[in-house]
Amino acid sequence: MNDYQDEEALARLRAADPATGAHPDLHRISQRLRGRTPLGSQSAGGYATSTGYSFSDTSETAVRVNDPASRTSRVGFVVAASVAALAFGGGGYVAGVASSGDDRDGSTTVASTDEEQERRDVADAAEDMASSEDMAASEEMAASEGGVYGDDGMGGGYAGPVVPVAGEGLSTERTTGPVFAADDSDGAPDPGEVLEEYAGALGIEGTVESDPYSAYVTDTTDGRNLHVYVQGSMASIDYSDPALDPYCQEYMSEPGGGWFGEEGPESITCLPPGEAPEEGTAIALAQEFADTLGIDDAGYEFRADNFDPMIAYGEGYEELLDESGATSAPDADAGTDGTGDAAEATAVPDAMVQDYLEEWGSQFSNEDVRDVSVTAERTDSPMPSYRSWYFGVTDQGVAYASFQLGDLVPMGDYEVISPAEAVDRVNDTRFQQIGAYIPDLEMEATYDEDWTEPEPLPPLVAGEPIPYPLSESQVTAAELHSGVVSLWDGTEFVAPVYHLTDDRGNSWQVLGLAEEALDFTP
Amino acid sequence: MVFGVTEGSGVGPPTRDAAWFDQLFAEHAVSVHRYFVRRAPRQEAEDLVAEVFAVAWRRRESIPDDFVLPWLYKTASYVLSNHRRKPTLTLLADVGTPSDERSRSMDPADLIVEDDDVRTALARLSPRDRKVLMLHAWEGLDGEGLAKALGVTRGGAAAALSRARSRLREAWAT
Numbered sequence: 001m002n003d004y005q006d007e008e009a010l011a012r013l014r015a016a017d018p019a020t021g022a023h024p025d026l027h028r029i030s031q032r033l034r035g036r037t038p039l040g041s042q043s044a045g046g047y048a049t050s051t052g053y054s055f056s057d058t059s060e061t062a063v064r065v066n067d068p069a070s071r072t073s074r075v076g077f078v079v080a081a082s083v084a085a086l087a088f089g090g091g092g093y094v095a096g097v098a099s100s101g102d103d104r105d106g107s108t109t110v111a112s113t114d115e116e117q118e119r120r121d122v123a124d125a126a127e128d129m130a131s132s133e134d135m136a137a138s139e140e141m142a143a144s145e146g147g148v149y150g151d152d153g154m155g156g157g158y159a160g161p162v163v164p165v166a167g168e169g170l171s172t173e174r175t176t177g178p179v180f181a182a183d184d185s186d187g188a189p190d191p192g193e194v195l196e197e198y199a200g201a202l203g204i205e206g207t208v209e210s211d212p213y214s215a216y217v218t219d220t221t222d223g224r225n226l227h228v229y230v231q232g233s234m235a236s237i238d239y240s241d242p243a244l245d246p247y248c249q250e251y252m253s254e255p256g257g258g259w260f261g262e263e264g265p266e267s268i269t270c271l272p273p274g275e276a277p278e279e280g281t282a283i284a285l286a287q288e289f290a291d292t293l294g295i296d297d298a299g300y301e302f303r304a305d306n307f308d309p310m311i312a313y314g315e316g317y318e319e320l321l322d323e324s325g326a327t328s329a330p331d332a333d334a335g336t337d338g339t340g341d342a343a344e345a346t347a348v349p350d351a352m353v354q355d356y357l358e359e360w361g362s363q364f365s366n367e368d369v370r371d372v373s374v375t376a377e378r379t380d381s382p383m384p385s386y387r388s389w390y391f392g393v394t395d396q397g398v399a400y401a402s403f404q405l406g407d408l409v410p411m412g413d414y415e416v417i418s419p420a421e422a423v424d425r426v427n428d429t430r431f432q433q434i435g436a437y438i439p440d441l442e443m444e445a446t447y448d449e450d451w452t453e454p455e456p457l458p459p460l461v462a463g464e465p466i467p468y469p470l471s472e473s474q475v476t477a478a479e480l481h482s483g484v485v486s487l488w489d490g491t492e493f494v495a496p497v498y499h500l501t502d503d504r505g506n507s508w509q510v511l512g513l514a515e516e517a518l519d520f521t522p
Numbered sequence: 523m524v525f526g527v528t529e530g531s532g533v534g535p536p537t538r539d540a541a542w543f544d545q546l547f548a549e550h551a552v553s554v555h556r557y558f559v560r561r562a563p564r565q566e567a568e569d570l571v572a573e574v575f576a577v578a579w580r581r582r583e584s585i586p587d588d589f590v591l592p593w594l595y596k597t598a599s600y601v602l603s604n605h606r607r608k609p610t611l612t613l614l615a616d617v618g619t620p621s622d623e624r625s626r627s628m629d630p631a632d633l634i635v636e637d638d639d640v641r642t643a644l645a646r647l648s649p650r651d652r653k654v655l656m657l658h659a660w661e662g663l664d665g666e667g668l669a670k671a672l673g674v675t676r677g678g679a680a681a682a683l684s685r686a687r688s689r690l691r692e693a694w695a696t
Binding site for chain 1: 539540543544547551552555556557559560564567568569571572575576578579637639640641643644650655656658659660669674675676677678680681682684685687688690691693694
């Protein structure tokens with residue numbers, strides 16, 4: 001029962017990912033969506049016959065970018081962004097899918113044999129049947145499109161890696177930028193000692209499990225638990241009180257719920273929360289909790305984030321409940337000649353909408369939300385959102401708390417390469433195997449408006465060079481941000497990181513520090 | 523903190539039009555597909571992916587800009603549970619396949635994970651703990667993204683993950 005086991009279990013769970021290497025047939029999925037969405041309709045207006053879109057396969061990277069040793073939550077946040085960090089560092093792949101291809105499209109690949117064509121026709125006919133049985137919208141469109149979809153087995157077709165080259169407008173001037181790192185002046189704290197101090201303050205009694213990097217304890221009576229993780233001089237503290245958890249009763253009633261480990265209680269008494277506390281009350285409770293632990297919150301700015309279904313589910317979530325009444329008769333043009341407004345086509349009454357409402361309508365409610373998230377950010381930090389604190393607060397008190405302790409101190413200004421050099425660095429493998437990300441850009445997605453369908457590749461010819469398409473793209477803008485760099489042992493520092501973009505929707509992030517500022521000693 | 527810009531691009535948030543949807547699909551189809559591969563019979567994954575994106579288009583104005591993928595995962599969880607509860611839904615994958623051969627309740631702890639130790643440990647956890655751990659370990663969700671995918675507050679998600687990790691640790695050790 002130590003952190004190694006925790007990491008081994010998680011690492012093994014990650015390694016057991018059944019989706020490793022899985023890749024969908026995007027073409028087939030896009031066929032499923034024809035008539036129900038405007039997917040691929042851009043290239044010729046209305047509902048085009050030949051489509052293409054940029055494609056970033058970020059999932060492989062996503063799993064790997066998530067450092068199992070990270071305790072800051074930030075790494076996973078990047079993963080959720082899906083486009084950030086290493087997805088770009090890996091080379092900014094852009095790919096197209098030779099989608100669609102019905103009988104109006106003479107340019108797309110056709111079946112290579114009669115047998116294949118027959119198989120596809122059968123599949124297409126079957127799909128039409130399936131659609132007509134259960135998907136009203138699909139029925140409309142599938143019938144209108146003749147049911148012959150063409151190159152069903154083609155799958156996705158990469159246009160090849162995009163190699164960035166510096167555009168003429170990019171500066172070749174170097175600059176300098178600040179670096180921040182953990183304050184190691186007091187040395188690394190002992191996790192067991194840190195844990196005992198805070199556990200004592202909270203009255204948590206139990207057997208402390210510890211190793212050089214972490215410590216953990218569960219109260220033998222009430223199940224409250226405390227984790228301390230240490231990385232150099234930085235420490236993170238995680239606390240949770242299962243009795244105050246808004247889902248306590250739900251957990252306890254589940255099979256396997258209410259299990260708090262060998263050292264923990266066999267069961268606990270839940271303290272069901274009442275109404276979610278007011279923001280001011282929630283903040284006061286969070287501050288009181290920090291004070292109980294003896295953690296100084298001077299310089300931190302607290303804010304409360306009441307659960308807002310508008311944020312969680314997006315604008316218009318309430319309208320969902322009216323969606324069945326809002327749907328209208330199908331647009332006569334949509335789907336009949338293949339050029340109608342696909343957006344209109346989606347207004348067709350859809351059995352799936354009814355299912356959606358019946359099954360999920362209750363999900364779009366905040367009646368069950370009984371806790372408030374409180375965030376505390378250090379205002380004088382070079383990146384306030386980095387290493388911030390989080391609390392889950394009910395009217396009964398703090399159910400969860402996470403502190404990031406230790407100061408980032410300025411290391412001085414270091415030389416930073418020019419934007420033009422940064423583009424070269426994107427193609428330098430030495431800078432592609434260590435994650436550098438820009439928290440401020442975590443959720444920014446690329447947007448490729450001018451995608452054009454790549455030409456089909458020529459057939460392979462014996463003895464001739466094998467097609468291996470590459471393309472170059474001019475980087476037209478370079479922004480220098482503060483970013484976080486994580487080294488192999490979990491050490492993190494804040495340094496200048498470039499965010500490079502071209503005019504095709506590609507972007508790359510790369511460390512901005514000049515080689516002179518780096519020590520390459522293994 | 524931006525402290526230097528060369529030729530800023532100044533691109534604003536995209537409108538929710540067909541081009542935006544193309545990009546949404548291109549960007550996230552693989553991730554959503556893998557979500558289903560992890561939780562459902564593989565032959566059904568593509569149909570389920572299509573359902574998620576059909577919902578995404580229908581509800582495009584509802585998708586938070588900053589949490590597109592968590593929103594898709596949350597929708598995927600609805601699609602999956604809906605699919606499990608309504609096994610009569612006829613999908614292309616079922617054509618020519620006796621319906622009783624379909625796995626209607628595919629629990630990764632039972633059927634998909636091949637690592638015996640992992641499967642044994644997962645089996646000791648509650649379904650909710652498993653859900654949280656899989657979103658964390660496989661979809662790579664954490665923090666706000668995890669919260670959005672679960673439909674709870676960030677604090678609630680962090681607590682759920684902390685608890686799930688504690689229980690996984692205990693389950694692993696015993």
